[in-house]
Amino acid sequence: KAGVTQTPRYLIKTRGQQVTLSCSPISGHRSVSWYQQTPGQGLQFLFEYFSETQRNKGNFPGRFSGRQFSNSRSEMNVSTLELGDSALYLCASSLTSGRASGEQFFGPGTRLTVL
């Protein structure tokens, strides 16, 4: 069974640009969560999507948005990029959402560098 895939793996953008990251969950998984990982802030929860609906959102500005498609693939968009958005963005999938979901499976991440 294929794991969680994220594309692209590496991305370089300049301030003010926007970026879209993609995540394909494990087949059959319907929940996709996004995390930002930086040396200073560690791993921070961005949002979770389940059945094309945003179920929960972390404490990030509105420049960070996402969506989920009917095949459970998810995209994350960051507009008006700032230097501080440079990070490893991790996607995780799980079978369901909520307390019964248990384990999340993580993708390898997309490393975004903002110049």
Add this chain to the structure above:
Amino acid sequence: AQSVTQLGSHVSVSEGALVLLRCNYSSSVPPYLFWYVQYPNQGLQLLLKYTSAATLVKGINGFEAEFKKSETSFHLTKPSAHMSDAAEYFCAVSDGNNNDMRFGAGTRLTVKP
């Protein structure tokens, strides 16, 4: 809201020595607790999880963790370190209701030959 504190950002042990990585949590509801490992340039891999069953949880690669409610701790141990255990380890807590996991800052484990 739940939170996690990992004591020690760096831990160094000799090969064959005991590994002990500390994690304390705060949660207003019975927590789900997790330990993940991250190797360079990779995502997170689940080592083990506690979901209110047995308090001593055994995971992959010889790791185990014990849930101690009275101490609000979930420390990770391995009796004998191997060079391949060198990585960053994250403790995480979730109340589960919204799948909103909170991660600790991570502990980088170095294994000396």
